[in-house]
Amino acid sequence: MRRNAPLILILYGILFIALVSMNGEMLALAIPLALYMLAGLYFAPQEIDLKIERELSAERITPKQEVIVEIEITNLGSNLEELFLEDQISPALKIIKGETGFFCTLKKGESISWCYTLTGPRGSFLFKGIKAIASDHFNIAQKEKMIETEGQIFIIPSFTRIKNIKIRPRQTRAYAGNIPARIGGPGVEFYGLREYQPGDSLRWVNWRASARHPQALYSNEYEQERVADVGIILDGREAVNMGESGNSLYEHSVIAAAALSDAFIASGNRVGLLLYGQTLRWTFPGYGHIQRERIMQSLARAEIGDSSVFTDLMRIPSQLFPINSQLVLISPLKNDDYGTLVHLRARGYQVMVISPNPVSYERANLPDNANTRLASRIISMERRMFMLKLQRAGVQALDWDIREPLDKLVKAHLGRPPAWRNPIK
Amino acid sequence: MIKFSTFFTLWMGALALGFAYQQADLTIHMWVAVIIGAFWTWGLLQFKKQIPRIGMVLLSLLSIIGLFNELPFGWMLAGALNALLSYDLSNFYQRLRFASETEDIKLLKRVHFTRLSIITLLGLSLSTSVILWQAEFSLEWAIFLALSGIWGISLLVGWVRREA
Structure with a gap:
């Protein structure tokens, strides 16, 4: 009208x-x-009666990959002189080839299809439906209808695979894995000596110790290797992620969370993910490819939040994580977070913090002058002191300058188990 | 073809009005017609959706003003009719941008042009015959037209309600 x-x-x-x-x-x-x-x-059109089917070349891609969307339309109603169809997609998605709009004339019972190619940033995108507008040749009388069609794309973060992260939680699970379990039994690393028991392999007998005690035989005991529970916490608080210039470190944190989840799941561990930001979004712990997919989908939806409830880390629901398990927090951190991390450590969790460095990130966006350099040095020193303080409290803290690839940093610092065992008694 | 026809009808309309105003020594009005033509051309090249509507309204208003100034009816009708044609073709051209390669665009264009030509010829012949007939526009005619207008409006309101 x-x-x-x-x-x-x-x-x-x-x-x-x-x-x-x-x-x-x-x-x-x-x-x-x-x-x-x-x-x-x-010549006004009659009622619109269309059957529309959408097909996606992939439902799960990374940000640089492309998806071909193919839509097939069948006219079940009367002849439509002019039909304009528009696929309602999120404005964040970018069209690479073709158009989301399609103009055609469609006779009764006729079918037609069109396709376009899109890409987009990390996220979960639901296709709302297709808007169909039928009109006469002069476009005077129009009939409009929204036709619901199914379709969803997950654009998951792309990351470089990390191998060999050594963790050492106090408690492990029953299944065999590659995390030292602090229990004697079959394994590789020497754990202790015990009296020979029938069934022990002769290769396990410690002949040197047995020679000293002619009345008894002694066997070597090795440290069992098992899988563990790993809880990954992704900090999405706006206060720690957003810089003064409006840039955000959050994407880097998401990539780190994806890479670490993938590495822990690949090692056979049971991994859960907690998104801490606007709300708490919990992906229940699990094993294997399906769990990896669940975590990637959850990370695709992850967003920064400015909830006043979650301004500090005090609200982390530690009861979600099995007692004495490994926790991995990915957060740029602020000084107030120290208490929470020490508290988690005191409760028996083995805490690892991967902290994208906000100082070097912000510094790159500021003019290079004497004042900036001085301010940067002071804040860097403060941060270094804070990280040392965390390490002294038994938290395995890793300062990540995002200009460096994460896998390199992890290989250098997490490729061997932490030097301490029980720093907090 | 459509693009050419759009620009052709647009400038035919603008220049017809401009020429009529120039003949009547109304130079400002003539320049207004030319400027509207240029503005509309710019809008078409920039794919601005609203420009054809604005251009059509402005050229039609110039035709009405021309009739008030007792300018020749033929030129004014040419102005208004070409503005309408250009408006229609501009919209059609914008819609055709979304047509797929598999779509039979030639057929679509042919049907559109045929219907538009019929309407144009019918409109021209009716308008011309009305003028040639030179019937006195009496009060009875005015009342009949007013009643027809009210009936038309009521139909329109009903249609809008159904649409809503």
């Missing part, structure tokens, strides 16, 4: 002026316009 408003306005305007001024020429001027509108109304 609003689209035809100028035409209606002119038509009735001319008619009104013609009547008021009793001008026949003015009336004649309105005739072509009136005929044009009448023709449009005469």
Whole structure:
């Protein structure tokens, strides 16, 4: 209606002026316009009855990959002279090839298909449906209908695979893995000595110790290696992630969370993910490929939040994580977080912190002058002191300058188990 | 073809009005018609959706003003009719941008042009015959037209309600 408003306005305007001024020429001027509108109304479309099916070349991609969306339309209703279809996609998605809009004429029972290619940033994108607008050839009379169609794309963070992260939680699970379990039994690393028991392999007998005690035989005991529970906490608080210039470290934290989850799951561990930000979003711990997929989908949806409830880390629900398990916090951190981390450590959790460095990140976006350099040095020193303080409290803290690849940093610092065992008694 | 027709009808309309105003020594009005034509051309090149509507309204208003100034009816009708044609073709051209390669665009264009030509010819012949007939525009005619107008408006309101 609003689209035809100028035409209606002119038509009735001319008619009104013609009547008021009793001008026949003015009336004649309105005739072509009136005929044009009448023709449009005469050929107005009937009800829209379309069957639409959408097919995606992939439902799970990384930010640089592309998805081909193919849509097939079948007209189950009457002939449609002009049909304009528009796929309602999120504005964050970027069209690489083709258009989300499609114009055609569709006879009764006829089918037609069109496709376009898109890509986008990390996220979960639901296709709302397709808007169908049928009209006559003059586009005077329109019929509009929203047709629901299924479809969803997960654009998961892309990351470099990390191998060999050595962790040492106090408690492990029953299944065999590659984390030292602090229990004697079959394994690789020497754990202790015990008296020979029937069934022990002769290769395990410690002949040197047995020689000292002629009455008994002693066997070597090795440290069992098992899988463990790992809880990954991704800090999405706006206060720690957003810089002064509006840049965010959060994407880097998400990539780190994806890489670490993948590494821990690949080692056979039971991994859970907690997104801490606007709300708490918990992915229940699990094993294997399905759990990896659940975590990646959860990370695809992860967003920064500025909830006043979660301004500090005090609200981390530690009861979600099995007691004495390994916790990995990915957060740029602020000084107030020290207490919470020490508290978690005191409760028996083995805490590891991967902290994207906000100082070097912000510094890169600021002008290079004496004041900035001095400020940067002071804040860097403060941060270094804070990290040392955390390490002294038994928290395995890793300062990550995001200009360096995470896998390199992890290989250098987490490729061997932490030097301490029970720093907090 | 459509692009050419759009620009052709647009400038035909603008220049017809401009010429009529120039003949009547109304130079300012003539320049207004030319400026509207240029503005509309710019809008078309920039794919601005609203420009054809604005251009059509402005050229039609110039035609009405021309009739008030007792300028020749033929030129004014040419102005208004070409503005309407250009408006329609501009919109059609914008819609055709989304047509797929598999779509039979030639057929779509042919049907559109045929219907538009019929309407144009019908409109022209009716308008011309009305003028040639030179019937006195009496009060009875005015009342009949007013009643027809009210009936038209009521139909329109009903249609809008159904749409809503």
